Amino acid sequence: MIESLLVANRGEIARRIIRTAKRLGVRAVAVHSEADADLPFVVEADEAVCVGPANPAQSYRNVEAILAAAASTGAQAIHPGYGFLSENADFARTVQDRGLVWVGPGADAITAMGDKINARNLMAAAGVPVAPGTTEPATDLDAAVAAATEIGYPVMVKAAAGGGGMGMAVAADEAALRTEYDKVRAFAERMFGDGSVLIERYFPRVRHVEVQILGLADGRVVALGERECSVQRRNQKLVEESPSPAVSPELRARFLAAAVRAGEAVGYRNAGTVECLLDPATQEFFFLEMNTRLQVEHPVTELVYGVDLVEEQLRVAAGLPPTFDPDALTPRGHAIELRINAEDPKRFLPGPGVIGTWVEPTGEGVRVDSGYVAGNTVTPFYDSLLAKLVVTGADRAEAIERARTAVAGFAVAGPKNNLPFFAELLTNGEFVSGDYDTGIVGRMR
Template structure:
């Protein structure tokens, strides 16, 4: 087979679909987009070489209809399927069906997705490879009484999590047995509705922690390449808002240890293609533990691309087709990159705020990259995640990147809908973010300070 598949169907929408199309066009790979009628006017539809409208279903269900997507891939003669992130990207059943249909799957093997998609199984798999895991339950919890008993053994506070969870859904902190009892049934129910599995487990809760993840590329010969780490500690409701690469103020020994642990975790399951191994770093002790592995490309992949001068989508296509990366792969970091997620949401409470975009004027210039899914006069519906675009800045060092980010965020103009740009402008100017010495509580800290100013009439 050639270096890349000749054609690829993109089983996704919005900015990630556009991102895949951009690389595919550069490589001469034909692209096929699938879309629901509500997305007919979005840029990814017109930018693909072919676009197939999937009518008849609800918007969300359309992008989750694996059988119909595979049928479309076969009908259009597509050679491969790229799932992007979200929707079916980490659905082992869909990945297996793609392979069984004779199509090339742009991702790891279905068996690997199954293991890493169950956080309890994943903990066992990586622990066997000497990757540190947090104190927690060895298996799923059988009842609320079982949860309380095990929580007392672990020591409160604890975090109750959905075993099949992701995106911050199905995660709650219990400070004591009473709270755990109140939260247990609701968390199980949410896990069942969101992920099709009510399996939940416990982990020791770390009050002051950083969320640090490592980008890896697994090859067919068993080797795993680590491409540095990203700090993803800026979060609201356990969902990321901003990310940067490399992680600031990270002890060099810890940096090396986290990278080595990520490689061992991927090797433990025979990982092939692009993936991300996520860790929680205790800021008081410097110790880190495995959180999960995302078996797909991440939303925040651009900061690694900018820092390492690499196209991760190109590497995904190359590995899927040949088992190898491209010959000119660069693994040396240069400079510092930061990404901000521009979302259609209330900048105070972070609730989604759909509507029609009027003015859409992103910043441009040296060191600025904007990956967007929308443009002027386009409708942002309530059917999907409110992500509009990702503003990325890169500079020789972090101080210059922060300065560039301030200017770029100020220059980003969006009217007609409510966005989180006002919050992001406050974030980048906050003393916590500017210092680079923040943890996962940074959003709550800034929000609390802003509320205090409002109450004081400042």
């Protein structure tokens, strides 16, 4: 096993990785910005290094500062968490070039799946279903219009290098496409340094379902079930659950087989997620993208399958076999994750501030992965995620009931937060029935 690990991230995911590292006897090193010096992940690490000011470009995305921290602390490996540098192939390659262990997939796999058009083409070649769309970038507006005419409206206009629900727009007709194409292209150039745009068929009523994969040290790729991620605002997830209430055993077998083929197509190692769109009317699903990292929502898979995915990541990186039998993975019960964000519960606009009260719920089937405690300041420099409230039950009904109780018992005062939204969602007839789609939040508003 790796003996010392630098966690190149912050907040709840850094704290969560550190927790597993310490359980395994691995020395945990945190890096932090000046703004995060008092957060729990810094305090709980065995050693911590300040890598720069609040601006992420000067701290959490500062490759040389992070590598210098690894060198000065004698860290053997680097875990990037999610966001920041987690899907940066150059960083992964540099880490390995410096003689360190990279806890993630190889740089070639990150590169292959980082461009949505390339990823679509690779998946199609591997026999993974893809939605009708362009096989090369729509280089100008005329090309985009021609592609959309062939595909059929409505279409999704997407930044080829995008991720996390950013750089996407729906065009219902040519007039809308002419407006949205330029917006998406400009956004992609500004945010990702790549203005490439793809055009893809848009499905008005669709569910977002993803599969957790793990590429093992021996070369095998295994799938650890699916997660339902259809409760979203601005194409970004708020709730995830496993198993999906929309997926039958027959459909699940097809989902998992396709996800394994996707991983095998790029020689995938370590943890990753194959994201898909599911048309509930036809039971057809289409590849959306592959996230070459640990997902925010990984705890629901951990709780249903009884594994620690961070531990499995470390074992793969160290060349060790998994703790579980890949041929005998058995899900048990139901898990739901709620992303507790510092944001207005109606408009979902960020609301930073000082945390005056922070009381986490407890009880059977309740887990809280948090990044803050009372007295901490939620700054405007980073993602608004405060904590992940994860509940389990013998079935979905019990999980929902426990989630209601846990939300009522979660006390946060100071920054705005979306706990009131979850209290509303968990009594919403559409959600409770399990028959919902990615438009559910819009219909609630």
